[in-house]
Amino acid sequence: MSARDTKILKTEPLKSEDAEWTKLVLTTYTDPLGKTRTWEHAERRTRPADSEIDGVGIVAIVEKASGPEIILQKQYRPPIGKVAIEVPAGLVDAGETAEQAAVRELREETGYVGVVSESSPVMFNDPGFCNTNLKMVHVTIDMSTAENKDPKPELEENEFIEVFMVPLKNLWAECQKLEKEGYAIDARVGTLAEGIEIAQRLKL
Known part of the structure; x- marks a missing residue:
């Protein structure tokens, strides 16, 4: 048995409310010139x-x-x-x-x-x-x-x-x-x- 024996069966979207370990976040901020911008990122829940x-x-x-x-x-x-x-x-x-x-x-x-x-x-x-x-x-x-x-x-x-x-x-x-x-x-x-x-x- 080896770690290489693992195989992915499928990949599919995951809703944030169904995620146990992570969540997606949209942060709104202003840059050094005062322009409002957004950034998509993830955060741990743990x-x-x-x-x-x-x-x-x-x-x-x-x-x-x-x-x-x-x-x-x-x-x-x-x-x-x-x-x-x-x-x-x-x-x-x-x-x-x-x-x-x-x-x-x-x-x-x-x-x-x-x-x-x-x-x-x-x-x-x-x-x-x-x-x-x-x-x-x-x-x-x-x-x-x-x-x-x-x-x-x-x-x-x-x-x-x-x-x-x-x-x-x-x-x-x-x-x-x-x-x-x-x-x-x-x-x-x-x-x-x-x-x-x-x-x-x-x-x-």
């Missing part, structure tokens, strides 16, 4: 009232003798009809910090237990289309601990996630290879890979 963010992305790093590796996932995404290469990620629950959500989601999706080192500023995924935002939480994983010897994900019944690791120094090349194989590269993974590549080229 952000907790006590949270400034919708979710977290997790930069989970495993230290190995050959160098640090990042934990990635293969997951089918119906909106694009492809298996995406992603970092572990998930929505924040009510009363939960970004860091707590990251540790929980990492354990649920990969089975690994990590320690948070830092978090990014609030970032917006696609601000021209939706208000969805997140923090990228950096987590280190100690493979010598008993809990990480035989990690077992705790996936929901509708989650089909394949976990794998890539050496950080090879992430850009791996993204290029995976795209040629037909995978979609999530922007968070691609941006991280490009940043590493630029740093290597410029010797920063």
Whole structure:
């Protein structure tokens, strides 16, 4: 069984009142010249009232003798009809910090237990289309601990996630290879890979 075994059966319009996770919004605003304009966009319905963010992305790093590796996932995404290469990620629950959500989601999706080192500023995924935002939480994983010897994900019944690791120094090349194989590269993974590549080229 693979994430690639998923198949779209049909696509059809969805009324806003029937949508559980998102809604369409028409915003009216004035531009710097005072002209009134409108903008169509989407909003999530799931952000907790006590949270400034919708979710977290997790930069989970495993230290190995050959160098640090990042934990990635293969997951089918119906909106694009492809298996995406992603970092572990998930929505924040009510009363939960970004860091707590990251540790929980990492354990649920990969089975690994990590320690948070830092978090990014609030970032917006696609601000021209939706208000969805997140923090990228950096987590280190100690493979010598008993809990990480035989990690077992705790996936929901509708989650089909394949976990794998890539050496950080090879992430850009791996993204290029995976795209040629037909995978979609999530922007968070691609941006991280490009940043590493630029740093290597410029010797920063």
